[in-house]
Ligand code: SF4
C-alpha cells in the first residue's frame with residue numbers, strides 16, 4: 020500500500036445555473052495574457068452540446084486518453100516509438116480553429132470616428148493578428164442549446180441513444196439541457212504527464228495537483244493531444260503549454276481556488292482523498308463497466324487505522340489525514356456514491372466528480388391544459404427527459420446502473436424532504452423510497468445538508484499548508500517559480 | 516609567392532581556419548549561457564497550433580530530409596574509411612548518393628513550403644521573427660548549394676570522406692590544415708562557409724531546440740511525481756533537525 024493524498028473535487032450539476040462566473044474568475048487571474056486569450060482553464064458547457072474545443076469527447080477525432088491493448092495501457096495519440104514521428108507535426112493536435120480565434124473590439128473607433136449620419140461601431144479585431152475579423156465561433160457558441168440542430172446534434176454522447184430517444188430529446192417541448200462546468204481533473208493516471216516527451220509535466224507529490232514546468236516544457240505539444248479532456252493548452256506566444264493549476268497559491272494559503280470561491284450556485288466541493296498509488300495501473304485497466312466501482316475502490320477509507328498508519332508512513336501529516344476524514348468529496352464519492360467521474364472510459368482516473376443533474380419534472384401541454392406525465396412528484400426514470408443512457412455515457416462509461424442509483428437516491432431524498440417540510444407526500448412513501456434507494460434517514464439528512472445548507476468551510480476542506488514542506492525551505496524560490504506551471508523568471512516572450 | 520596569392524591565403528585562412536573556431540566557441544559559450552540563464556527560451560516555438568495544414572507539408576519533409584543529410588555528413592566525418600569502403604561498389608555508391616539527393620530535395624521542398632506558409636498565413640506571420648527569417652535564408656542557401664554540389668561535383672560521398680573529413684579532423688585537434696579545402700570548387704567552399712554561419716548563429720536562434728530533443732522519454736516511466744523532500748522521513752524529528 021502506497022498511500023498518497025489528492026486534492027479532489029465534486030461539482031453538483033443540479034445546482035449549476037450556467038452563469039460562467041467561475042470561468043471569468045479564472046480568466047481574470049490566470050489567462051488574460053498574450054497567448055492565453057483562447058484558454059479557458061475553467062469552462063462551462065451546455066449538454067447536450069459539442070463543448071470546448073468543439074467535440075472534445077470524440078476521441079476518434081482527437082485520439083486523447085488511454086486504450087487497452089494486449090493487456091497494457093497505451094496512449095492513443097503517442098508513445099515511445101511514435102514520438103519520433105509525431106514530434107515534427109503532431110497529427111492529433113487540435114488547431115486554433117478547433118477552439119476559436121480570440122477577439123476584442125476596436126473601441127477607439129467609437130470615439131475617433133468622424134462626424135457622420137451613422138452611429139460609429141466598434142468592429143471586432145483578432146487578438147492574434149490585430150486584423151478585422153468576422154466572428155464565426157466562440158467558446159460558448161452553443162450555450163443554452165442555441166442552434167441545437169447545428170451544435171447539440173453533434174454531441175458525441177448521443178451515440179448511446181436510439182433514434183427514437185434522440186427525436187424525443189430534441190422535440191421542442193421536451194428540450195432538455197444541463198450545464199457541465201469543467202476544469203482539469205488532476206487525474207491519477209494523467210495522459211498529459213505520460214505523453215510529455217520532456218518530462219515537464221508532473222504530479223505534485225504532496226497533493227496530486229498536475230503542473231507543467233514552464234522552464235522544461237519545450238513546446239512538443241504532446242499533452243494537448245493526449246489529454247482526453249483537452250485541458251492542456253498551447254500558449255502560442257511563449258511556445259509552452261499551460262493548464263489549470265488548481266489555484267495552488269490560493270490553496271497553500273488556505274483559500275479555495277478562484278472558480279470554487281466565486282461559484283454562484285455553490286455547486287463546488289473540494290477536499291482531500293487518500294488513495295493507493297500501487298494499484299493505479301491495475302484499476303485503470305478494468306473493463307469499462309467496472310471502472311466507476313474500481314476507482315472507488317482505489318480511494319481508501321481515511322478512518323481505517325491501517326490506512327492511517329500507511330498514510331503516516333508515507334509522510335502524510337496528521338492534519339492532512341484529518342482533512343481527508345472531513346472531506347466532503349469522500350462523502351459524495353465513496354460513502355454516498357452519488358458523485359461520478361466524467362468519461363472514466365478514457366482511463367486517466369479523473370479526480371473531479373459530478374453529481375449528475377436530476378431530471379426536471381415532466382409535463383406536457385396538449386394545447387389546452389398542462390398535463391403531468393407522472394403520478395408522483397418525479398417522473399419515472401425511464402421516461403425521463405434526459406435519457407439515462409445519455410448520462411450513463413457521460414458519467415459511467417455506459418454502466419447505466421450507476422447513474423440510476425444516483426438519481427434514485429436523489430429523488431428519494433427530495434421526496435423525503437418534501438414529506439418533512441411540505442407534507443403533501445406521506446412519510447411512509449418517502450421512507451419506502453429511501454429504503455429502495457439504499458439510503459438511511461440519517462444519510463438523507465446529511466446529503467440534504469451538504470447539498471443545500473452547506474457553509475463555506477463545509478464545502479471546502481482545505482488541508483493546511485505545511486511550512487516544513489514549503490518550497491522556500493527546499494529550493495531557491497526564484498528558481499522554483501517557473502517550474503510550477505505559472506509565474507515567470509524571465510520575460511515570457513517568444514524565444515528567438 | 517606573389518602578393519596576390521598571399522591575400523588569397525589570408526582569405527582562406529580566415530574562412531577555413533579562423534571562422535570555424537569563432538563559430539564553435541560562440542556556439543559553446545552562448546548555448547551554455549543561454550541554457551543556464553534563459554533556459555526558458557529553449558523551445559520548439561511550434562506554430563502548428565496557429566496553422567495546422569500547410570504545417571505538415573513544410574515541417575515533415577524538412578525535418579526528415581535534413582536529418583537524413585545531417586546523419587550522412589556525420590557518418591562521412593566519423594567513419595570516412597568505412598564510407599569509402601562501402602562506396603567501392605558503384606551500386607552502393609549510387610544508393611548512397613541517391614538517398615542523400617532525395618534527402619536534399621525533401622529539405623528544399625520543406626523549406627519552400629515553410630517560407631510560403633509563413634508568408635501566406637497571417638497567424639503564422641505574427642509569430643515569425645527576424646531571427647527566423649535569417650535562419651530560413653541561411654538554410655535555403657545551405658541546401659541549394661548542397662544540391663548544386665551534388666549535381667555539378669557529383670560523388671560527394673566519395674571525395675567528402677577523402678578531403679573534408681580530414682580537414683574537419685585537423686580542426687578538431689587544433690591543427691587546422693586548410694590545404695585540404697583550398698583546392699575545392701567555389702560551390703563547396705560556399706557550402707562550408709554557410710555551415711559555419713549556421714553554427715555561429717545557432718545559439719541566438721530557435722535552432723537551439725535541437726539540443727533539447729527529448730531522448731529521456733524513451734526510457735522514463737510514464738508517470739512522474741515530484742517530491743521536494745523524502746516523504747518516508749519528512750515527519751520524523753531527526754529529519755527536521757538535520758535540515759536545520
Ligand atoms: S484532465 Fe487532462 S490535463 Fe488534467 S491531469 Fe487529466 S490528462 Fe492531465
Ligand code: SF4
Nearest residue numbers: 035038039041282284
Ligand atoms: S460559477 Fe458555479 S453556478 Fe456559475 S457556471 Fe460556474 S459552476 Fe455553474
